[in-house]
Amino acid sequence: MNDRSTAPAPLQGIRVIELGNYIAGPGTAMTLGDLGAEVVKIESMEGDMARHTGHFGLAMLRAYNRSKKSIALDLRQPRGKEIAGRLIAGADVLVQNLRPGAAEALGLGAGALRAQHPGLVHVSIAGFPADAPSRDRPGYDIAAQAESGMMSVTGEPQGLPQKVGATIIDAATVQVAAQATLAALFRRERTGLGETIRVSLLEVALNLQLPNWSDYMVRGVEPTRSGDGQPMNAPAADIFHTRDGMVVVSAYVQSHWVRLCETLGCPELATDPRFLTNELRVAHRPAMKEAVGGRLSRCSTQECVDLLTRNNIVVGVVRSYSEAAAGDDFRSSRMVIDAAPNGDRPGYPSFGLPYELCDTPRPTTHAAPAHGAHTQELLREAGFGPEDIAALQAAGVIKSQPEE
Numbered sequence: 001m002n003d004r005s006t007a008p009a010p011l012q013g014i015r016v017i018e019l020g021n022y023i024a025g026p027g028t029a030m031t032l033g034d035l036g037a038e039v040v041k042i043e044s045m046e047g048d049m050a051r052h053t054g055h056f057g058l059a060m061l062r063a064y065n066r067s068k069k070s071i072a073l074d075l076r077q078p079r080g081k082e083i084a085g086r087l088i089a090g091a092d093v094l095v096q097n098l099r100p101g102a103a104e105a106l107g108l109g110a111g112a113l114r115a116q117h118p119g120l121v122h123v124s125i126a127g128f129p130a131d132a133p134s135r136d137r138p139g140y141d142i143a144a145q146a147e148s149g150m151m152s153v154t155g156e157p158q159g160l161p162q163k164v165g166a167t168i169i170d171a172a173t174v175q176v177a178a179q180a181t182l183a184a185l186f187r188r189e190r191t192g193l194g195e196t197i198r199v200s201l202l203e204v205a206l207n208l209q210l211p212n213w214s215d216y217m218v219r220g221v222e223p224t225r226s227g228d229g230q231p232m233n234a235p236a237a238d239i240f241h242t243r244d245g246m247v248v249v250s251a252y253v254q255s256h257w258v259r260l261c262e263t264l265g266c267p268e269l270a271t272d273p274r275f276l277t278n279e280l281r282v283a284h285r286p287a288m289k290e291a292v293g294g295r296l297s298r299c300s301t302q303e304c305v306d307l308l309t310r311n312n313i314v315v316g317v318v319r320s321y322s323e324a325a326a327g328d329d330f331r332s333s334r335m336v337i338d339a340a341p342n343g344d345r346p347g348y349p350s351f352g353l354p355y356e357l358c359d360t361p362r363p364t365t366h367a368a369p370a371h372g373a374h375t376q377e378l379l380r381e382a383g384f385g386p387e388d389i390a391a392l393q394a395a396g397v398i399k400s401q402p403e404e
Contacts, residue, residue, distance in 0.1 A: 007360050009036020014185065016093040017042060017084075018068070019108065021049040022057075023141070023167060024125045024201065025097030026064040027174035032093065032181060034353050036363060039068040040091075040378060042084055045399050047072065047371040062348055064174075065368035066339050071379070072372030072399035075106050079397045086382045088113060088120070092188075093181055097125035100136045110196040121184040123177055123197040130198050139201050141170040148205035149223075153212060156227045173204045175354075226285075234281040235260075239318060240293045245301040246318040249292070249308065252278050256313060263311040264295040334362075342367040343401070375400035 014037040018029035026041070026048065033039040041048070048065070050057040071087070073080040084106075088094060094113065096103045103109045103124065110122040124130075127139010137143075145151050145163050155162035177199045184195035206213060212223050215232065223231050230236035233252035240247055251260040254277070261270040269275055269291055274284040281288050296304055301317055308315040317323075324330050337352040345367040352362065375398050379389050392398045 009360060009363060010357070011035040011037040011185075014038070014093065015040065015091045016095060017088050017091045019094070019096040019098055019103065021097065023050075023060055023064055023170035024173045024177070024199075025095050026050075026060075027171070028123065028125065028177040028181070029095045030064050030066055030068065031174055031178040031353070032095075033067050034363065034365070035182075037093070040087060040374075041065065041068045041070045041369070042075075042087065043070055043072045043371060045072055045074050045396070051371060061368050062339070063350060066350060066365045067363070068369055069374035069378060070369040070372055071375045073375075074397050075108075077395075077397050079392060079395070081107060083379065083382065083384075083392075083398070084108065087378065089117065091120065092185070093121045093123065095123045095125070095177070095181075099138055100126055114194055114196060118194055119188060119192060120194040121181055121188065121197065122194070123181055123199070125173060125177055125199045125201075127201050129200045129203060132200075132202075141167045141201065144169040144201035144205040148202055148209065149212070150205055150209060153209075153223045153225055153231065155225045157225050159225070161225070168208070169201050169205045172208055173199055173201055176204050176207075229285055232282065233278055234285050234288060235292060238285075238289055238292075240289070240296045240304075242296055242299055242301040242304050247296065247301060247304050248316045248318060249296075250314040252281070254278065257281070259311055260292070260308075260313050263307060263313065264292065266291070266295060337362070337365055339365050339367045342369055343373055345370060370401050372399040373401045 011032055014032070016029050016032050016037045016039045018025060018039060018041045020026040020029060020041070029039045029041070046052070048061060050060040053060075071083075073083055075081055075084060088108075094108070096108065104112075110124060114120050114122055126135065127137060127143055128134040142163055145168075146161075151161035151163055154164060177197065180197045180199065184197060188194055215221065216223060228237060228239040228248070230252070235257075236250045236252045237248055240249060249260070251257050257275070257278075258267075258270045261267050272291075273280075275281045275288055275291075299307065305315055305317060319327065330336070334356050335351050335354055337350055339347050339350050341347040347367055350365075352365070376389055379392070379398070384392070389398070389400075393400065
């Protein structure tokens with residue numbers, strides 16, 4: 001086993017250029033940064049749009065822009081494009097989720113850049129597939145939830161379709177795009193060849209629903225909303241009230257169902273004609289929930305968890321954010337990190353990678369940078385002198401923060 005204190009980060013020496021807004025592009029770049037890459041965020045003169053969208057926008061900025069260097073450029077001006085070109089020439093990866101066609105219009109599309117830099121891994125994230133009729137439509141998480149069928153299966157049976165209560169498609173796209181980038185970098189290590197990667201939110205949203213879509217494509221049965229229950233299994237994700245809270249229970253496998261009935265002291269439910277099979281329990285879900293719920297409601301939440309866990313039955317406590325944060329499992333998670341102060345930006349708690357590299361030290365991470373905080377530093381590294389930088393500032397090509 002390696003000495004964890006001295007092991008290099010997996011992507012040490014890799015430089016990533018990001019042209020991103022909101023979540024999918026910035027999150028992909030930050031994930032690579034969490035694995036040791038240097039990340040340079042090229043922002044417009046207005047900055048990442050998340051900087052202008054209230055509390056949730058600022059939350060996105062904090063969450064997906066840790067430990068980056070920010071340079072603010074007017075890419076519509078030739079000198080701005082020249083600076084971007086210098087930065088990209090020294091990069092290994094470019095990640096962009098600008099509006100459809102914008103990167104190409106700026107000369108920063110995969111075709112143009114990879115012709116100049118064959119080893120570049122170029123990652124484009126869009127709402128819809130590149131060859132789809134909707135390819136020019138702006139793509140947001142909510143549109144992908146709607147158009148992939150996800151909203152149609154989320155919510156109460158008699159209610160309206162609902163979105164998932166988090167930006168789940170954007171977040172999943174971050175992991176998918178980072179995975180593809182890592183594969184491309186591994187391939188480049190062996191062949192010297194870069195890659196063009198295209199990721200769409202719609203395709204990620206479809207992928208997240210593989211069991212539903214697999215059943216639909218084979219049987220042709222349209223899935224429906226079932227509220228807290230899983231449409232094709234029971235009990236599975238069904239909510240039950242305890243004396244002091246709520247739990248979800250999953251015991252749809254036949255042997256698990258029998259064990260649940262025995263654990264709750266009602267073995268007769270396992271042979272009840274209404275509940276003999278998973279399909280029958282789905283058909284008689286209200287009666288099944290009433291029978292099981294009557295037993296669980298006599299116990300406290302903790303008693304339910306202890307009882308079912310002892311008998312190898314899946315159970316989860318339905319928690320609010322404050323309750324989750326107060327829980328021992330949350331507090332012991334190695335995913336919770338502290339982003340250190342960055343210039344005039346205060347530090348804050350955040351989440352790191354959702355996995356642990358046991359032989360690699362966790363990198364020090366810093367708060368999301370101010371807009372253009374590293375403009376002058378990056379220009380100096382690219383060979384621009386003080387007079388050049390002053391002239392670029394005066395011409396409105398760059399925007400920078402005063403240096404300490």
